[in-house]
Amino acid sequence: MSKKRLPNIIAVTLMFAMILLAGCAAQPSGDLEVFSWWTAGGEAEGLEAMLEVFAEQYPDIVVINATVAGGAGVDARAVLATRMQGGDPPGSFQVHAGHELIDTYVVADQMESITFLYEEEGWLDVYPPDLIEILSYDGEIWSVPVNIHRANVLWYNAGVFTEQGLTPPTTMDDFFAVAEVLEDGGIIPLSLGESWTVVHLFETVLLGSMGPDAYSGLWNGSTDWGSSQVTQALENFDRMLDYVNEDFAALSWDQATQLVIDGTAAMNIMGDWAEGYFKAQGWTPGIEFGWVASPGSSGAFDALSDSFGLPKDAPNRDAAIAWLRVCGSKEGQDAFNPIKGSIPAHTGGNRGLYDQYLQSAMDDFASDAIVPSLMHGAAASPSWQQDIIDAVALFLGGRDVSAFQAALVAAAGDAGY
Amino acid sequence: MRINRDRLIAFLMILPSLVAIAVFVYGFIGWTARSSVSAWEGLLPDYTFTGLTNFIDLFNTPRFQIDIRNTAIFTVLFISTCLILGLVLAVLLDQRIRGEALFRNIYLFPMAISFIVTGVVWRWLLNPATSLERLSGLNLLFHQAGLDFLISKWYTHPSFGIVAIVIPATWQMSGFTMALYLAGIRSIPEELREAARVDGANELVIYRHIVMPMLKAITLSAVIILGHTSLKIFDLVMAITQEGGQGYSADVPALNMWYTTFRALRFGEGAAIAIVILLTVAVLIVPYLVYTFRSEVEA
Numbered sequence: 073m074s075k076k077r078l079p080n081i082i083a084v085t086l087m088f089a090m091i092l093l094a095g096c097a098a099q100p101s102g103d104l105e106v107f108s109w110w111t112a113g114g115e116a117e118g119l120e121a122m123l124e125v126f127a128e129q130y131p132d133i134v135v136i137n138a139t140v141a142g143g144a145g146v147d148a149r150a151v152l153a154t155r156m157q158g159g160d161p162p163g164s165f166q167v168h169a170g171h172e173l174i175d176t177y178v179v180a181d182q183m184e185s186i187t188f189l190y191e192e193e194g195w196l197d198v199y200p201p202d203l204i205e206i207l208s209y210d211g212e213i214w215s216v217p218v219n220i221h222r223a224n225v226l227w228y229n230a231g232v233f234t235e236q237g238l239t240p241p242t243t244m245d246d247f248f249a250v251a252e253v254l255e256d257g258g259i260i261p262l263s264l265g266e267s268w269t270v271v272h273l274f275e276t277v278l279l280g281s282m283g284p285d286a287y288s289g290l291w292n293g294s295t296d297w298g299s300s301q302v303t304q305a306l307e308n309f310d311r312m313l314d315y316v317n318e319d320f321a322a323l324s325w326d327q328a329t330q331l332v333i334d335g336t337a338a339m340n341i342m343g344d345w346a347e348g349y350f351k352a353q354g355w356t357p358g359i360e361f362g363w364v365a366s367p368g369s370s371g372a373f374d375a376l377s378d379s380f381g382l383p384k385d386a387p388n389r390d391a392a393i394a395w396l397r398v399c400g401s402k403e404g405q406d407a408f409n410p411i412k413g414s415i416p417a418h419t420g421g422n423r424g425l426y427d428q429y430l431q432s433a434m435d436d437f438a439s440d441a442i443v444p445s446l447m448h449g450a451a452a453s454p455s456w457q458q459d460i461i462d463a464v465a466l467f468l469g470g471r472d473v474s475a476f477q478a479a480l481v482a483a484a485g486d487a488g489y
Numbered sequence: 490m491r492i493n494r495d496r497l498i499a500f501l502m503i504l505p506s507l508v509a510i511a512v513f514v515y516g517f518i519g520w521t522a523r524s525s526v527s528a529w530e531g532l533l534p535d536y537t538f539t540g541l542t543n544f545i546d547l548f549n550t551p552r553f554q555i556d557i558r559n560t561a562i563f564t565v566l567f568i569s570t571c572l573i574l575g576l577v578l579a580v581l582l583d584q585r586i587r588g589e590a591l592f593r594n595i596y597l598f599p600m601a602i603s604f605i606v607t608g609v610v611w612r613w614l615l616n617p618a619t620s621l622e623r624l625s626g627l628n629l630l631f632h633q634a635g636l637d638f639l640i641s642k643w644y645t646h647p648s649f650g651i652v653a654i655v656i657p658a659t660w661q662m663s664g665f666t667m668a669l670y671l672a673g674i675r676s677i678p679e680e681l682r683e684a685a686r687v688d689g690a691n692e693l694v695i696y697r698h699i700v701m702p703m704l705k706a707i708t709l710s711a712v713i714i715l716g717h718t719s720l721k722i723f724d725l726v727m728a729i730t731q732e733g734g735q736g737y738s739a740d741v742p743a744l745n746m747w748y749t750t751f752r753a754l755r756f757g758e759g760a761a762i763a764i765v766i767l768l769t770v771a772v773l774i775v776p777y778l779v780y781t782f783r784s785e786v787e788a
Contacts, residue, residue: 150751153532176754180533267732319618321645321735455530458753462552469647469736
């Protein structure tokens with residue numbers, strides 16, 4: 073027997089021993105409460121599909137599917153905050169990955185780090201490093217991202233663009249040139265909705281005007297909010313608002329998307345959940361509607377993610393960990409995402425399950441610089457985010473760029489940067 | 490000892506509600522007051538005493554300054570419109586017209602609906618699109634009636650969005666004011682009016698010199714009830730504007746409190762807003778309570 077073969081034999085023996093041990097170890101059982109705000113159409117069905125995968129792998133665990141409807145999660149977050157404060161955490165809960173989780177629950181010492189899961193499951197190799205960075209705090213990882221949505225997408229009505237002889241804009245200058253032509257043609261260039269969608273637009277303009285590095289730097293103090301780069305971005309934003317529908321404050325995001333479908337407006341900057349809305353109206357991706365990265369932001373992927381974490385003193389820790397294993401697995405994510413209309417955070421997803429748009433997003437996700445979304449909880453703490461929401465809302469009242477920038481600088485100061 | 494036994498039973502009967510009110514009203518007011526002078530931000534309670542910092546910060550934020558302005562505008566317009574409309578309706582109904590009960594119910598019914606429900610309907614009626622091809626709701630109605638000058642951006646007007654909120658609020662509460670006034674008018678002895686008529690007074694003079702002076706107490710009650718509704722208003726604004734209209738021109742303190750507390754998780758500052766609302770309502774209510782208490786003692 074050569075010396076080289078000995079380690080192999082040991083390894084094989086160990087593997088058998090581990091399999092035996094795993095077989096003997098009790099499968100987790102009991103009740104597991106999974107808390108989320110996935111109550112609408114595709115997302116509720118996606119959750120059901122993932123729960124089925126879970127039930128196959130862990131038949132002894134009874135899942136209690138606890139959902140709280142309303143307000144893009146604002147209501148659910150209020151319920152969750154109350155329960156966490158009261159020492160009654162659910163088994164595992166949905167939370168926007170990044171600062172919403174970290175600044176709310178991690179700094180309050182209510183979460184358990186799950187770096188060990190990433191190591192056991194080999195996830196560190198299959199999730200992009202930029203994403204791991206967003207999920208991390210204090211050198212530890214705190215949640216498992218189930219899906220990825222992209223915020224910086226410009227959707228356009230292909231018919232309108234053909235009619236006007238235009239190509240979709242990729243830079244800020246392109247955008248303004250295209251917008252001028254559309255406005256002369258009696259079409260609203262850019263459709264917009266109520267205040268959170270304005271903040272959503274604002275973050276894509278910051279990203280498109282400053283580039284991914286400077287944009288990411290805004291959230292860790294390495295980019296100065298008072299800089300001329302930011303001023304330039306704010307001026308772009310101000311100018312962009314001249315091309316939107318006047319009644320934006322009264323429209324929900326999907327009503328704004330509807331304007332593009334009606335041909336009243338030509339473009340809409342919205343996260344890629346809008347794709348599901350286009351498809352629900354019977355439109356085919358790439359035929360009636362198309363997409364490009366929002367002006368100036370190609371090569372950057374403004375990401376938001378729903379993730380699940382492990383609360384300290386979870387009522388059934390073993391079952392919660394089993395749930396997180398399924399959430400992070402290729403099988404779990406490939407069950408959830410095609411139905412929800414998002415891409416898997418796991419880069420090994422089965423492309424065949426996803427449509428044309430989602431495949432293009434998967435390609436971009438694997439190659440682009442990934443930056444955290446502000447409006448969707450990844451970039452800043454809830455308190456800082458609210459200050460920015462206030463600043464944007466007040467800007468809409470007076471459209472004073474320098475006061476706007478001063479408010480943003482003050483907000484960053486309050487947040488400690 | 491019979492009286493004492495009755496008193497004991499009476500005391501035991503009110504004890505549960507006394508305890509409930511002590512805990513759930515005054516206890517929570519106390520807790521909110523304590524939180525409002527604390528550094529509590531984020532999920533974990535932090536009762537470090539910070540004095541009036543939260544209040545000073547609050548009054549320095551542009552959003553809260555707008556809220557105060559909006560509350561003032563809203564309160565003045567809402568109360569005065571409700572009082573005038575309510576009085577006019579009551580006087581009209583007092584003319585012994587046929588089908589009085591029907592009209593009384595029609596005017597009173599809106600009050601039976603929750604502000605959330607009316608809010609959803611009025612959000613649609615007050616659709617702020619002003620370009621001709623996208624008109625809807627009231628704007629469309631005005632356009633078709635040839636009243637284009639009335640077309641408005643309503644609650645999304647960048648500086649006076651709050652005025653648009655007065656319309657649904659008045660629609661909902663003026664019927665209630667009417668009911669108050671009608672009851673007041675009916676309680677005036679008919680002999681007084683008869684006597685005036687005998688003396689040659691016409692109806693206008695009777696209202697001016699007999700009815701109106703006797704409605705003072707009713708007006709006071711109406712102002713108190715409408716006033717605290719308007720200072721605390723939340724549901725209607727939430728349902729119509731979601732986030733306070735364009736540039737917070739329709740924002741109110743209660744809406745600000747909800748977002749500050751439950752979205753930004755600034756519990757200390759949220760509690761400070763709640764306390765400011767409580768104090769403004771108290772400024773209105775306490776003198777009234779003292780006044781009624783005194784008149785009861787005198788009686």
